[in-house]
């Protein structure tokens with residue numbers, strides 16, 4: 001008689017388990033209504049009104065959460081990366097080093113600026129951008145380095161900032177996954193020249209769409225400010241335009257929602273970290289489904305993904321995809337992040353790049369660690385799973401342990 005649900009046995013979860021997101025209440029409604037009724041739905045035209053707006057308030061509050069006074073709200077995480085790249089002087093003729101294991105934007109944001117991404121591979125243990133691979137990707141055309149804190153687990157900022165400094169290259173931290181994460185007691189996004197964040201619907205702080213750029217100094221912010229506000233300088237009049245740029249401003253309705261969502265965030269972050277510790281300890285006991293390594297330098301862990309590493313050898317050689325299918329049948333949806341290493345997308349594979357960009361001949365670029373992680377090893381849950389109650393999480397562990405105990409049924 002089959003035990004696994006995929007073979008007709010009883011399911012662990014009668015209904016597929018689902019963690020509702022976003023969490024919202026009357027405070028969010030009131031915050032939105034306040035701006036709505038004020039009739040002032042943008043963040044304002046003068047520097048004073050911009051600072052006094054909900055967006056201005058959010059820049060200060062989110063900046064404080066990560067440990068900087070210099071922040072700039074924008075309308076999503078994609079334009080945040082683009083704006084930071086432009087502020088670092090990226091343009092036609094340059095190369096930008098980018099992570100292969102990330103959401104496409106970490107790499108593709110350089111393309112509209114006329115620059116070519118050069119991929120760096122991931123560390124096999126943490127799945128984060130690897131400092132040696134970044135250094136090997138540097139050429140005389142390199143203008144900036146983009147890294148990601150994949151899933152919210154910080155990349156090795158000690159080693160990566162050392163590489164950036166050694167080669168005198170600006171560093172952009174794509175922190176779209178890492179709201180709240182800290183490295184050695186300071187928020188991620190403050191180690192590089194710029195740190196960019198997304199507040200799109202699925203992120204752990206959200207206003208549906210939204211973004212912010214943390215900037216190393218006031219001067220860095222001024223540079224980004226020009227590109228986010230139609231090429232205006234803060235010091236010039238409303239109709240004085242200095243350079244070609246677009247309008248990346250966030251609305252104050254979203255600013256208000258971000259402020260009220262941010263009030264809930266510390267408590268949600270504490271719940272996520274507590275459940276992360278529980279789930280990680282339980283998965284370690286099962287074996288072959290290891291969480292990312294504990295690291296004392298990670299002093300606070302924000303999440304987009306809960307990541308664990310599947311080891312087929314400890315599951316009788318059964319491939320991760322079969323394991324995921326078996327769990328889906330049990331009512332537990334295990335994802336595999338974005339499914340492919342960015343260099344493998346047709347966007348890059350089919351791109352014709354002038355021959356002198358030798359590291360950007362994408363048809364032949366291989367990122368062995370990232371490709372293997374995506375194809376065979378990486379397993380993810382949404383951060384929302386870490387907001388479930390303990391009985392639900394215990395059943396998550398039970399489902400995984402059940403598949404392992406009955407792995408013979410999958411062979």
Ligand SMILES: Cc1ncc(COP(=O)(O)O)c(C=O)c1O
Nearest residue numbers: 076077078103105106176198200
């Ligand atoms: C790593 C990373 N960078 C950038 C972005 C782009 O953010 P947005 O969707 O807000 O444009 C995302 C969005 O998921 C992301 O995951």
